[in-house]
Amino acid sequence: MMEKYCALCETEFKIPDGGEENKLSDGGVLCNNCLERVSNINEYIPYQLEWYSLSHIQETIKYNLRSKSSEEEEVPIVKEEEKPIEDIPAEPTKDDLIFKDYKKNKETFKQQIEESGAKLSMTMRGELKQLPHVLDDDERIVAATECKIGDTGEGLLVVTQKRMLHVEKFILSKASFKEVLNEDIKSVTWNVSQSISVLSVSTNKGAVPFFFQPYQITEGSAFYAKIGIIYNKPKPKPQPKLDFNPNPLKKDNSQQIFGWLERLNVLYERGILTEEEFSKQKAKFLNEI
The missing domain is CATH 1.10.287 (Helix Hairpins)
Incomplete structure (x- = not known):
């Protein structure tokens, strides 16, 4: 039976809190707010949440609080006029500018996903970080969801005005990408099932299936409703041939x-x-x- 309360903050779950992806090794379930709090301390925990018990999560938070407290005690108070000259920030380097652009694009893509209405779990943090490395600066995300492609693990599927892109990132491993250009997509179909639902993308080179778990049907249906408008446009009717011979x-x-x-x-x-x-x-x- 699914838990009704968060194992950490003990607040009652609100949809879509408390999914299977938020379950701990001891059976407890975290709400999305607590999962985000823990991921801000250690971004790798959401990827291996099933390995952690409630006591491990509590110890992680306590250790982080103690570390912050000791750092605040050790930082000396320096008056503005007493700062040494070498502490003045130098001109930004090329690497600084690249990181600044990456951070800006990451926030932009994250905002576009939120505006599309997609509700992603905290396990997609690694995939979100990969988007600025793949998408162009002028691309805009119009739809996003979580799903599998083939026998691989969960990944992030996004649609822009240029392509359909699936990103998958495991801890301590390279990210994998699967993309299909919009011009190569003929149509998309959505087949709902009690076990595994399938989004089939028909391309010039064959069909590409994306798989959704039962708890992802609502998000998958909303995703299909958005992209169906893009890829399932009615085909233009053939125009009758005109005979320009007057006689x-x-x-x-x-x-x-x-x-x-x-x-x-x-x-x-x-x-x-x-x-x-x-x-x-x-x-x-x-x-x-």
């Missing part, structure tokens, strides 16, 4: 007219027709083409 009968008689011109030429060469008669009859037939 279709003339097209049918063209071969017959050319036959008469050949006969006129023979009569002219034999001297039966004069040059004036030949030219007059030739012009008459040519006007019929």
